[in-house]
Amino acid sequence: MSRFIPVRETILAAAILVLMFLIASRFPGFVAPSNLANVFNDTSPLIILALGQMVVILTRCIDLSVAANLALTGMAVAMINVAMPGLPIPVIIAIAILTGSFMGAINGILVWKLAIPPIVVTLGTMTIFRGIIFLISDGKWVNSHEMSPAFTGFPRAELLGLPVLSWIAVATVLIFAVMMSRTPLGRSIFAVGGNPHAAVYTGINVGKTQFLAFVISGALAGLTGYLWVARYAVAYVDIAGGFELEVVAACVIGGISIAGGIGSVGGAVLGAIFLGVVKNALPVVNISPFWQLAISGSAILIAVAFNARAGRTKGRIILKSAEKPVGATP
């Protein structure tokens, strides 16, 4: 039965519904379709990034440089737009994706070819990317009046009632759903995370798969970089500061195991939506936005504790008296 109904995702979806019901009981305006569309649109960048992060975490890596990648790409395309206002938007998007992929590839090469732990690599590149933004922009802002109307208008343009930004998130979700379940790459990503040694014996190149995961994550960060800067119509050094933690949080809440190999597209999307609902509900229910950080922290802890309890396989205990070997054999 549980094969057909994913338990973790169902519980998370139920939690989100309960949360929305509670909010709606006092503030019915929150669940009006137009407001829900706003919440989804607001959460779209997080959904896109969470999917990229999911792929990376599934291969037993982590990408802490996504927010810095986003900010650097955003600044780069904003400056290109200022220098060449006539450049068509598809070209801008292509540049953003390529820039992001290139930065992801740097992470990937360091992890693949030099076998440096991913957390070290991405901690390093995170600070380097942020520094480079300062170098290329001289610490200055690119403001909305400097950007071309086409540049800022694209993610906000409405298509069948939803902004383009939302549609891009929907498209990304669909592409990932197909990629993870219907392509060799998706299967090898799960295989590498589930058991790297076994993956090698089945002919999967572990390092190359991790490299590709970083490139995917980087490409999405680059794409989001353009969307972010265009949507908020401003680019500066610190945009999306600390957003990498929110992205990791969305994955953890969505049930993606930090040990790799376990997770789903649905989980990542629901994790992101959960955080998005909380973020958007706080001002509605008159709670100071300063509560948001503590709430998302608590949500991470609850989610990880819950997932670990649910997912723990019962093994034979051969050393009962000494100490429970929890965590000793992850």
Next chain:
Amino acid sequence: MTDTGLQTRFVPDRLHSRAYRTLRSWEALLLVVAIAIFVVNSFASPYFLSAWNLSDATFNFTEKAMIAFAMALLIISGEIDLSVASIIALASTAMGLALQYGAGTPELVLIGLTVGLLCGAFNAVFVTILGLPSIVVTIGTMSLFRGISYIILGDDAFRGYPASFSWFGQGYIYWVFTVEMLLFVIIAIVYGVLLHKTNFGRAVYAIGNNPTGALFSGIRVQRVKFILFLLTGLMSGVAAVCLTSRLGSTRPSIATGMELEVVTMVVLGGVNILGGSGSIPGVVIAAFVMGLVTFGLGLLNVPGIVMSIFIGLLLIGVIALPRLWGMMAARRGR
């Protein structure tokens, strides 16, 4: 860093002498880097070689290094604590709150240390009793602890710490030697002895190399890890006291991003991020390297954010270069 698997194909018939191994060690390489940076800095800026300037420069790393020593043990045991900067924020906020109720300097220090210890215990419960991965738990508590500070303070700041409280972060023991330097030295010695000379230290290495093996050889793995999280929390409390005393105010954004600098310092010091190896002298030298780099660049009017590029390059470079050399050597030898 010797256990990368690259050197294992060649087994010598006898080991090199102790002196040779010391010369070839990570710490020796790091020391050369530190001296090189020192020399370059003294040529680059005429203001570098001044006792008072160098004394000021130590503030760049003393507080981070206090945490880095405890973090080194934690990382050697195979865990990590990314919440240290947020513990500083929460401890500092608690001290500021106590100040509003008329707490004096001794109470403030006690509260700072206690909150640090409690935060460490909170992390420890999740990691050792519930058996959750420390990286996720501490990413969660990183948001939670700083989040509580934001709930309490919002946009505000606590100010008006008593004059006697400023001794910890601004006081001098003798001439240019600050109180923080003294604390740095004491803490370095304590952790050096703890890691390298006690059974507890051996247990930390054993757990990092093979937790299951350590468990079966009678080491109380979870208890050791619990203590390590407590120590890291306590050290964050000490750093909170020093930092709050030095700044003279508390904002919820205090010490933002410091966890990354602490981890960078530990990894730069030769501690294997995957656990099992590393040394306290390495972390001490790494602290000086990072302090000298940031201070030297600061004298040359390089903005802080650009300095972070150097720190990032340093972090990746020191790990990547030896591996590159190892790979090139292996290719040539084939």
